[in-house]
Ligand SMILES: [Zn+2]
């Protein structure tokens with residue numbers, strides 16, 4: 496199994512996970528055009544996608560889906576609650592029209608999943624788990640194939656005991672590291688309400704929260720941890736990376752680890768991380 500984060504940040508998120516026989520696009524939050532361009536850039540044929548898996552309805556995870564489905568013909572895996580939220584008309588003149596168009600592309604083209612019950616796509620087994628976020632039914636998951644375990648989780652306000660448990664024994668973990676607490680506080684372009692939303696227990700996770708998990712709870716088993724969903728306004732990539740690396744270094748001597756920290760980017764794919 497291998498994966499690449501095609502793009503990640505507050506403006507859009509998509510991850511591609513593949514095996515020899517299966518290709519799954521996780522979230523379609525980049526524009527359809529960017530998803531198709533980046534699939535080509537990493538050497539994948541969009542016609543061979545087996546599924547698009549949608550974690551939650553927020554536009555930075557599902558905003559490119561409708562237009563993408565004009566080109567890509569594969570089933571969309573999502574939970575009923577997420578589908579309802581995705582199809583709920585937004586305010587404004589185009590809200591009803593957008594809902595009709597969304598209904599049309601999803602018609603007879605969805606597979607209903609539960610956010611806390613395993614499902615399979617091709618030869619990849621998915622073990623999803625709920626995460627605390629202000630969406631209808633967001634989840635993270637562990638993707639499993641031939642003994643390899645890759646976890647992906649974005650958009651959550653705090654680590655729960657269940658999440659910490661699911662993140663053990665993984666070969667790779669893609670985890671949100673949204674903001675630096677001080678940078679979010681000082682950010683001149685975000686309103687007070689938005690700052691409250693981001694830093695709430697159902698908002699987004701900070702570099703400092705990730706560092707605490709890395710020091711206190713992470714089991715050290717992953718070869719790679721990819722930091723994702725970095726805010727372009729309230730974070731700085733090198734700061735996020737240094738904070739995580741420093742956290743790994745301050746683990747108790749017996750629990751030191753060789754884990755490598757990689758940054759994802761909003762504007763281009765990461766390299767392939769390969770566990771075959
Ligand atoms: Zn998001």
Ligand SMILES: [Zn+2]
Nearest residue numbers: 551553630650
């Ligand atoms: Zn979200």
